[in-house]
Amino acid sequence: MSNGSTRAVLTAVAGNSMVTVAKFIGFALSGSSALLAEAVHSLADTANQALLYLGLRRSQREADTSHHFGYGQERYFWNLVSAVTIFFLGCVYTVMHAVEQLQDEHTPELTWIPFLIIGFAFIVEGYSFFVALVEFRRQSREAGKTFRTYFVETRDPTTLAVLIEDAVAVFGLILALAGMALAAYTGSAIFDGVAAICIGLLMGGLAWFLAATNRKYLLNRSDDEVNNVAIRLWQADDKVQHIERVNSIVLSPDDTLLMAEIELREEAIFSNMSDEEIRQAIRFMRKLGEIRHALEEDVSRIAPVTRHIFIEFTTPKDKPDNE
Structure with a gap:
């Protein structure tokens, strides 16, 4: 499971890194709020997936004298941190910038380059989504569950996070494309700004979902x-x-x-x-x-804080015959 999750995360990190640079270039050339929202979206996803990879690596450490049951819950912790990153970097900043652009009535300069960048992002993020989807389906088959059941019950938040983020990224590209196209067709900046706000709110919903998913496993959830x-x-x-x-x-x-x-x-x-x-x-x-x-x-x-104590007695070793 960990190898597949790692592959999905590294694919997403590589893809989002390239897309982030391309989107920021597109924003610099066009001034589109929707494209900036997508650039910040990809930046947040890249940072988030880097945190997911960090959580994967740290969770694989062996148990020691300080952590008798290992470091497995590190995976849930860093996934929770990544959700907070998406919320503040992706949702809050994007919405605030889009509202400011709407108030200033800033009209983007939309040439063919921003639309080409959106197409490039579709290919890269679509491939990343495909890798995560294949891995998630493999995990569901190994668990003997349907895709829908495993989606709700999975204990591996890493592949699920990449899958959801990539799905949201593709949907965000559709919103950005629609907003930019309408802005170019009508000459009104409203469509571009509204698309940016929708993308920001979409990331806010993603952050809430990821936070809720990982929170339950940090609260000693039963199996x-x-x-x-x-x-x-x-x-x-x-x-x-x-x-x-x-x-x-x-x-x-x-x-x-x-x-x-x-x-x-x-x-x-x-x-x-x-x-x-x-x-x-x-x-x-x-x-x-x-x-x-x-x-x-x-x-x-x-030590009155020890409210739950479980003691298991071992069988005394047989004494040597000469004793």
Whole structure:
């Protein structure tokens, strides 16, 4: 999944970098607010996708003494930062500039060059969208889900972000082309300015969507699919009497932390044991419970912030025969 996501991100970064330069050149030659909006849009996308790549690289670091479960959530963090970047750089600046241009009644000088740049951008950003779409479809097939279901339930925000951004970029080009064409045909700057405002609002909606998508995974979101699998399998197991609770946290698209408390059936524990062995086993299990409770109380008393403690006992190693 990470290799495909990386390929989609790097393709988008390369494509948007070229398109950004071309659009700013077009704006310098024409003064079109719509073309400036698209230039800022591509600049925001480039910065955003560079942050996505940074998140991908940092999330792949191994667990260490400071981060026992790894750095998987870095991917969600940097995607959230990229959403904020799109909002302020893309939405706020673009709308403010377009409103100012409308107030000044600035009329763009639209020759064939800005329209040629829009066509070039269609090709580059269309290809980037195609790469992201192919990768996203591959991921949905691997997950055994339909495209629509995976779009809603995916835990990989990186490829989804590139896919949505490229789709919005193509739609933004259509708005820019329409605004510039109408401005050139009528000689009125209103159409160019309105197109720029629409592009800015489009980026604002994109930023909100990306922020909401990544926010939920930074709030210790549970993995309902894993929970349901665990509950289904354990309920069907004849050794399980009762499932007390099942908790999970999504750490990254490829990593889920699962915690559970399960009551086992007595016959599963005490089969092939004599009455005396059963009594000893019960005393042993009660002793384990007392030790667990005491260990939890010790930590909670000194560090009351530890509201959730999960202790797993390991089996004592066999002693050598000569001891």
